[in-house]
Amino acid sequence: MIRYLVADETKRLRDALDARQDEMRAERESANTWRTDRHREPMPSLLLLPFTDHLKPMVLISLNTGMRRGELFDLQWSAVNFNTKTITVAGATTKTSDTRHIPMNEETIGVLEAWKKQVSKSPYVFPGQGGGRFEDVKSAWLKLLERAQIDGFRWHDMRHDFASRLVMAGVPLNTVRDLLGHADIKMTLRYAHLAPGTKAAAVELI
Numbered sequence: 685m686i687r688y689l690v691a692d693e694t695k696r697l698r699d700a701l702d703a704r705q706d707e708m709r710a711e712r713e714s715a716n717t718w719r720t721d722r723h724r725e726p727m728p729s730l731l732l733l734p735f736t737d738h739l740k741p742m743v744l745i746s747l748n749t750g751m752r753r754g755e756l757f758d759l760q761w762s763a764v765n766f767n768t769k770t771i772t773v774a775g776a777t778t779k780t781s782d783t784r785h786i787p788m789n790e791e792t793i794g795v796l797e798a799w800k801k802q803v804s805k806s807p808y809v810f811p812g813q814g815g816g817r818f819e820d821v822k823s824a825w826l827k828l829l830e831r832a833q834i835d836g837f838r839w840h841d842m843r844h845d846f847a848s849r850l851v852m853a854g855v856p857l858n859t860v861r862d863l864l865g866h867a868d869i870k871m872t873l874r875y876a877h878l879a880p881g882t883k884a885a886a887v888e889l890i
Contacts, residue, residue, distance in 0.1 A: 686874055687841040688848035693834050700832035701740045708736040734798040738810050739824045741799045743842070748792045750846030750864050753839050757818045759809040764788075764796055773865065784865045851875040 689697065709730045716726035730736045742756060751759070755773050763772045771786045788796070796809070806815035825839055843864070850860050857879070861872040 688845040696832040705736045744795050746842040749786045750843045760807045851878040
């Protein structure tokens with residue numbers, strides 16, 4: 685079964701991301717008040733930053749590009765081209781060993797531009813501890829789903845959601861295949877039933 689988000693779930697997921705960030709900002713301000721009262725050095729404020737940590741940009745990029753989790757963890761800034769508006773997923777980091785180029789939509793560009801301004805100098809888009817490769821997002825992801833009251837939705841299902849939305853918008857399956865990096869069109873055909881008017885168009889050909 686292909687699991688993708690219905691409209692209400694998409695809204696709840698995005699609302700949960702924002703609520704999580706609001707909560708983290710409030711907690712940081714509270715902690716800094718406590719530290720200041722005790723003449724301790726405050727931690728950097730999160731109020732003016734577009735993102736409080738990695739989770740929101742990671743989720744938004746996943747929803748808008750269909751990238752696999754490992755590809756996201758491997759992603760480096762050298763593969764993000766703001767001039768051509770593309771992300772290059774190198775063959776060495778993909779499941780099929782094929783390099784593919786993913787166009788960035790407006791939201792993806794905005795997220796990555798804002799994120800780049802606030803992260804460290806690491807070559808990784810989403811650096812882990814010490815600036816190296818990011819390793820795990822499971823705990824934060826599960827807590828986010830709980831907050832959003834979304835059941836049965838894995839991180840990998842954001843890839844299915846990306847593909848499903850494309851097919852439902854009328855994008856040809858072969859284009860979806862290229863964007864997902866499927867080696868075999870049979871993998872992409874799982875989404876064929878979501879195409880608008882597919883059956884009606886088929887019988888009109890008789």
